[in-house]
Amino acid sequence: MEDYHSILNNIARYVELSETEKEKFTSIIKTTRIKKRQFVIQPGYVCEYRNYILKGAVRVFYLDDQGKEHTVSIGIEDYYFADFTSLITQEPATHFAEALEDSIIFQMKYEDIEKLCAEIHGLSEYFRKITERAFASSRKRIVANIGKTSTQRYVEYAQKYPNIVNRVPQYVIASYLGISAEFLSKIRSRQ
Amino acid sequence: MEDYHSILNNIARYVELSETEKEKFTSIIKTTRIKKRQFVIQPGYVCEYRNYILKGAVRVFYLDDQGKEHTVSIGIEDYYFADFTSLITQEPATHFAEALEDSIIFQMKYEDIEKLCAEIHGLSEYFRKITERAFASSRKRIVANIGKTSTQRYVEYAQKYPNIVNRVPQYVIASYLGISAEFLSKIRSRQ
DNA sequence: GCAAAATCTTGAACTAGTTCAAGATAATTT
DNA sequence: AAATTATCTTGAACTAGTTCAAGATTTTGC
Numbered sequence: 001m002e003d004y005h006s007i008l009n010n011i012a013r014y015v016e017l018s019e020t021e022k023e024k025f026t027s028i029i030k031t032t033r034i035k036k037r038q039f040v041i042q043p044g045y046v047c048e049y050r051n052y053i054l055k056g057a058v059r060v061f062y063l064d065d066q067g068k069e070h071t072v073s074i075g076i077e078d079y080y081f082a083d084f085t086s087l088i089t090q091e092p093a094t095h096f097a098e099a100l101e102d103s104i105i106f107q108m109k110y111e112d113i114e115k116l117c118a119e120i121h122g123l124s125e126y127f128r129k130i131t132e133r134a135f136a137s138s139r140k141r142i143v144a145n146i147g148k149t150s151t152q153r154y155v156e157y158a159q160k161y162p163n164i165v166n167r168v169p170q171y172v173i174a175s176y177l178g179i180s181a182e183f184l185s186k187i188r189s190r191q
Numbered sequence: 192m193e194d195y196h197s198i199l200n201n202i203a204r205y206v207e208l209s210e211t212e213k214e215k216f217t218s219i220i221k222t223t224r225i226k227k228r229q230f231v232i233q234p235g236y237v238c239e240y241r242n243y244i245l246k247g248a249v250r251v252f253y254l255d256d257q258g259k260e261h262t263v264s265i266g267i268e269d270y271y272f273a274d275f276t277s278l279i280t281q282e283p284a285t286h287f288a289e290a291l292e293d294s295i296i297f298q299m300k301y302e303d304i305e306k307l308c309a310e311i312h313g314l315s316e317y318f319r320k321i322t323e324r325a326f327a328s329s330r331k332r333i334v335a336n337i338g339k340t341s342t343q344r345y346v347e348y349a350q351k352y353p354n355i356v357n358r359v360p361q362y363v364i365a366s367y368l369g370i371s372a373e374f375l376s377k378i379r380s381r382q
Numbered sequence: 383g384c385a386a387a388a389t390c391t392t393g394a395a396c397t398a399g400t401t402c403a404a405g406a407t408a409a410t411t412t
Numbered sequence: 413a414a415a416t417t418a419t420c421t422t423g424a425a426c427t428a429g430t431t432c433a434a435g436a437t438t439t440t441g442c
Binding site: 062064068070072084085088117118121124125127128131132133134135136138139140141142143145146147148178 | 253255259261263275276279308309312315316318319322323324325326327329330331332333334336337338339369
């Protein structure tokens with residue numbers, strides 16, 4: 001029996017579910033342990049699961065034509081990740097998800113969530129609300145990428161997520177912020 | 192009596208609503224006519240409405256510290272827009288929304304949508320699903336901004352949205368793609 | 383249909399950030 | 413604790429894209 005306390009707590013911040021509903025939800029969860037550097041999602045394979053990080057750290061990234069890595073998301077505890085395009089279309093992924101530490105994740109099959117959202121109104125509301133938040137912060141990131149200098153982006157990110165900056169390799173942060181690893185090093189040396 | 196055909200059609204692509212539900216939904220819609228260059232959303236004022244474009248074109252943008260414009264979204268018919276951060280937090284907006292043409296928009300109050308989503312399961316599912324799609328395409332845009340050259344971004348955008356490129360001033364496209372208006376002009380002259 | 387406003391183009395000087403290369407540190411593994 | 417692998421730093425040469433300025437073209441309002 002796993003500890004669903006933290007994910008149910010996350011849900012409770014947005015909606016109230018009955019005990020039966022909570023049980024139905026936790027019954028679709030598969031718990032997976034992954035080792036550092038292990039891939040959870042890989043290009044070519046459909047992203048079957050919506051993943052929740054119970055413990056550890058995971059990043060989602062893709063490789064461009066020149067083989068350069070671009071990190072799309074960095075998540076630690078209490079964070080969802082997926083190749084969302086692949087997840088909602090159920091077409092092959094284009095992104096990797098890689099454990100940055102030994103981690104424990106909860107995996108929920110796309111179809112199971114869809115069925116449960118159709119059945120449980122509160123759950124539909126929950127995913128609607130967290131996706132709205134995710135969308136708004138994605139918009140904020142676009143704004144930051146377009147409108148700010150690399151230095152500003154790094155300083156603000158480090159201020160907002162000091163724990164991530166301390167846990168995760170610098171080249172990952174760089175590729176998340178859209179800066180070369182070398183230039184991020186130079187930014188840091190000037191601070 | 193307005194023509195809700197197109198917005199109900201949009202909904203029908205994702206979920207089925209009963210006649211009563213449709214009526215409840217259309218009853219919260221306020222129709223507004225806006226003139227070219229008119230602002231619908233302005234920094235300092237809470238973004239009260241989720242807006243749907245029935246006819247016309249609208250962009251959402253913000254001004255950075257140096258007074259430079261950065262376009263966050265460009266929408267034409269059958270497209271939702273808002274300052275989503277302001278909408279979901281109900282705090283003052285930081286963005287402008289400006290009509291690029293004389294337009295007709297449907298406006299739905301944030302609180303009315305929330306209430307109706309809590310009441311009508313299908314509507315909650317609808318907004319969940321369209322927000323998931325919006326989120327996925329927002330992620331794609333981040334990837335494009337970080338990983339591609341200006342030229343690639345422009346060429347791909349023009350290919351995907353030829354109608355927008357033809358309807359909307361070039362400097363708006365440039366500020367959406369994160370390029371200076373001058374450089375976009377040079378890109379186009381080389382094509 | 384003319385005047386004014388808005389948009390687009392082009393060139394020259396510049397700069398933020400990249401790329402490449404090589405060495406220095408730090409973290410893991412045996 | 414030595415060896416290997418992963419990560420970070422620094423410098424020099426380079427380039428994609430910016431900024432500024434001024435003129436050309438198109439659109440809009442009266």
